[in-house]
Amino acid sequence: MNKFRNTLLACLCLTAIVATAQEKKERWLDPNVNRVNVEPSRANFFAYESQQLAKAWDKTASKLYMSAEGKWKFNFVKDHDKRPVDFYKVGYDDSKWVEFNVPAIFEVNGYGDATYKNVGYAWATQFESNPPFVEEKNNYTGSYRREFEIPETWKGEDIYFHVGSATSNLEVWINGKFVGYSEDSKVAAEFNVTKYLVPGKKNLVAMQVMRWCDGSYVEDQDFWRLTGIAREVYFYARPKKHIDDVFITPDLTNNYTDGTLKVNVTAPRAKGCEVKLSLCDPTGQEIKAVEGKVDSKGNFVETINVENPKKWTAETPNLYDLYITLSDGKEAKDIIEVIPQKVGFRKVEIKNSQLCVNGKPILIKGANRHEMDPDGGYVISVERMIQDIKIMKEHNLNAVRTCHYPDDPRWYELCDKYGLYVTAEANIESHGMGYGDKTLAKNPLYEQTHLERNDYNIKIYKNHPSIIVWSLGNEAGYGPNFEKAYDLVKAYDNSRPIHYEQAIWTKGGKTDIYCPMYYTYADCEKYCQGDDPRPLIQCEYAHAMGNSTGGFKKYWDLVRKYPKYQGGYIWDFVDQGLRTKNENGSIIFAYGGDFGRYPATDHNFNNNGFIRPDREPEPEASEIRHIYQDIWVTPINISKGELEIYNEYFFRDLSNVRLEWELLANGESIAKGNEDALNVKPQERRQISLKGFSVPDDAKDKELLLNINFRIKTVEPLLDVNYVIAHQQLPASQYKFPTVESLMPKATAEQPEIRTVKKSKKKDETAAPAEKVVKQEQLACLSLAAGHTTVTFNKSTGWIDYLDIDNAPAFKKGYSLVPDFWRAPTDNDYGASLQNHFAAWKNPQMDLKSFECKELGEAKQVIAKYDMPGVSAKLEMTYTLRPDGQLIVNQKLITDPNAKDKPQMFRYGMQLVMPRDFVNLEYYGRGPGENYIDRNNSEHIGIFRQLVENQYWGYVRPQESGNHTDVRWWRVLSPKGMGLEFYSNAPMECSSLNYLTSDLDDGPDKNKHQSHSGDLVQRPFTVVHISQRQFGLGCVNSWGAWPEPEYQMPYGDRDFTFVIKPLTSAE
Secondary structure, eight states, X not given: OHHHHHHHHHHHHHHHHHHHHSOOOXXXXXXXXXXXXBOOOOOOOOOBSSHHHHHHTOGGGSTTEEEOOEEEEEEEESSGGGSOSSTTSTTOOOXXXXXXXXXXXXXXXXSSOOEEESSSOTTTTTSOOBTTBOOSTTOOEEEEEEEEEOOGGGTTSEEEEEEEEEEXXXXXXXXXXXXXXXXXXXSXXXXXXXXXXXXXXXXXXXXXXESOOGGGGGBOOSEEEOXXXXXXXXXXXXXXXXXXXXXXXXXXXXXXXXXXXXXXEEOGGGTTOEEEEEEEOTTXXXXXXXXXXXXXXXXXXXXXXXXXXXXXXXXXXXOEEEEEEEESSSSGGGEEEEXXXXXXXXXXXXXXXXEEETTEEOOEEEEEOOOOBTTTBXXXXXXXXXXXXXXXXXXXXXXXXXXXXOOOHHHHHHHHHHTOEEEEEOSOBOGGGOSSTTOGGGOGGGHHHHHHHHHHHHHHHTTXXXXXXXXXXXXXXXXXXXXXXXXXXXXXXXXXXXXXXXXGGSTTOSOSSBOOBSOOHHHHHHHHTSOOOSOEEEEEESOOOSSXXXXXXXXXXXXXXXXXXXXXXXXXXXXXXXXXXOTTSOEEEEOTTSSSSSOOBOGGGGOOOSBOTTSOBOHHHHHHHHHTOSEEEEEEEGGGTEEEEEEOOXXXXXXXXXXXXXXXXXXXXXXXXXXXXXXXXXXXXEEEEOTTOOOOGGGTTSOEEEXXXXXXXXXXXXXXXXXXXXXXXXXXXXXXXXXXXXXXXOTTOOOOOOEEBSTTTOOOEEOSOOOOOEEEEOSSEXXXXXXXXXXXXXXXXXXXXXXXXXXXXXXXXXXXXXXXOOOOOOHHHHHTXXXXXXXXXXXXXXXXXXXXXXXXXXXXXXXXXXXEGGGTEEEEEEEEEOTTSOEEEEEEEEEXXXXXXXXXXXXXEEEEEEETTOOEEEEEEEESSOOBTTBXXXXXXXXXXXXXXXXXXXXXXXXXXXXXXXXEEEEEEOTTSOEEEEEEEEEEEEEEESSOXXXXXXXSOGGGSOOOGGGOOOOSEEEEEEXXXXXXXXXXXXXXOOOOGGGSOOSSOEEEEEEEEEEOBOO
């Protein structure tokens, strides 16, 4: 502790000398004046007047608490120099002011424009950055006034005013007198206001908040730049004799079996008073009690030893209650105050190049989480926090990084309670100043800022067992200011490792964890094979912007291969879109650039979550949930139901988990069972044989798939009974696709019977033997008819313009069956400029060179050949109409190996459009959610029945959506069961949407206009994509990385065959 004090004093002395030498300036422009009359940071707690109230854990029930939230008188000005100057004075006329909630954010309540920037500052289009200078123009300023009657019973007590968060700064006056000033918008400011208040009477409280100040230069986080008061605001009273601070340090001894709690109580105003430490187990039973007195230096230090306590981990969040009672004597009436603290017995350390909790090398299955609400902005309710943790638990996350600032104290309490490992970050990011000579990490003017903000972070949140790593900040360069901050944190708390990403790029940089962001797979593997002793935990990875997270599994294949690669934090948890309405009254999620004129913006780059702003999981969340799961199955002898179960948990067995299995034959369920007793210990593998498992003889020639679900048997925190915490699909035999040869008609072959469909569940029925194919030709077109099918070719284009089933159109008029090489670019595609790299394939020129129809046995075949000069290729389309009415389509692309440009493509297949009546889907493939070639591990192969209108997922910004891989057959049907079935000689990728690709495509530069999925209007038809293959999604980053080579579509020859089969409604 002395080392910490000496470090801090030396640093503050230096900054004081610098400040003295400077010309006196406004507080909000002086980096050396960040807090005036603000109480020193301390652990987050509330001191109660009795043990009974302390045990209720509800400060609002205490007579020492008074809320200051609700309606205040409010004045807003756009420019700081136009603020009301004397508004804080008693008697000031505020009758024309509006009422405004506290807490609340200006911009989401109609005052000012919400601005989003990633790199750079909100003033980027207004003035050049020149720290610490900020302009008064557009420096929104809000002034608040409200009268409070302080309880008369508080007379003689110390009275404090608590403001949980104010962006970017806060000034406070009471009864016309200046109280204090605070910066650091993400930690609480507490003011001792005793001498300013008169208990029993009305007191005028005035506050003023500015949009920008000198501190804004270190608050350049990648999120909405908003203004106002967030978090709790209240008054509280404490006796003159009271405890200033409590520092609780847990540890484990005797091979991690027994526990200790070192309790350091600081109470300089209560020297000689009695202190009792009472430790109660989760049932409320006191198990340890220690008593003593505050010494002459104002300290009380004791260690509580507990034999084999229940340990705290994210898997087993066992908490004990510690009550710290300050008294003037031994009787209950002598109690001065009681401070409750939740404590957990756990030990964090790095050993053998691994981050360990309680001696075990854990895996970090994490995400970064900004505090952002679609309606409240920075104002987050406790209910929203619990919802976020519930979503994390449902998706198998065990860790969260508080990006890039300290969160509301209640968030850490919830992480303690429900079990999440926390990397707790200080409120420092100066990305906009770069990482070179101008970085604030090297600027002496901002040394104090770096030190203070780290000091606040560790002092306030130190007692939370969920915090296992301190983070010095984010994307703020590296230099002496961070080196001193590291020393400061280490001197104060040596029980946790420290992480700072920018330090890894400097030899000898001070960080205990090697914590890069957006390392590639190759980078990760190279590091793991090297000799750096630090564990690898990516502070940001798997950029989840829009339709993303392709290749996520590959990261975790490496994590599970290399011991010192322990996971990371996905960027990021939730999209930051603000919920609003467009001009047509439709709900959209707004992003950067949607508000104001000429705003500084990085557009929709603040929507990188795998959870939508309204907390609906994005399709990619399913993949994350699956890859992060903690129970895995390996087939031993699947034909006999013999499996190996691996419990990846480190601290819990599978006694509360039930295994359910289901055997599918060609997508249909043929057997089910369950295993209730899974006696698998943490990190253990165990073989089991499924009871009652067998494969019927009549199913052995079908595709057999074994689905495994692991469900919880009894309620767990935030998870309901029967919730599926892990799942897997194991193939037992392969699907038998038809060969191309078997599809093609033979001159002497007996023709098969036509199948009809009634609704979606009727068994196959037979029709009369098919007739031969009938040809009709005119100057403009050529028609072929067989069975229930008629196809009509446009002889000038070579495309099929019409396909009719029993004379009813199955193609929408005006839309032909045409090649499909394009998709609406995803955010990752745009980041890598793939929309430009692949542009030749968007609307390639296709010049018809020949068109012929010929006999093929009893079938007829149309062949259309095209030149494609824009891509140096030729395309040959072959359509074979069989007598049974099934149309075989062959799409053959022949490329030039000597072509100068060889662009890749997004998709290879065909597109058609069906009329509005075709609203239903049935398919045998991966589902139920959309999936892609590099993001389909979570979606099982099966038969699914869905609606076309639900296929498009509402990403914040329109893009590719609705794809399904490993499709065996795909049907688009009317409510009566009429429609088309598509199948091939190999797995396909298919989708059916109520949008054309052009509806979802934002063009070469998506940032030239603002578009939102909420702006889309569904088309009155169904667009069907039948593809051999689609380009992968990728996830390494969203600003240049491509999917892995195996998921790309390089320039080259391609040959795709599929069948269009008419389905008639049964008579």
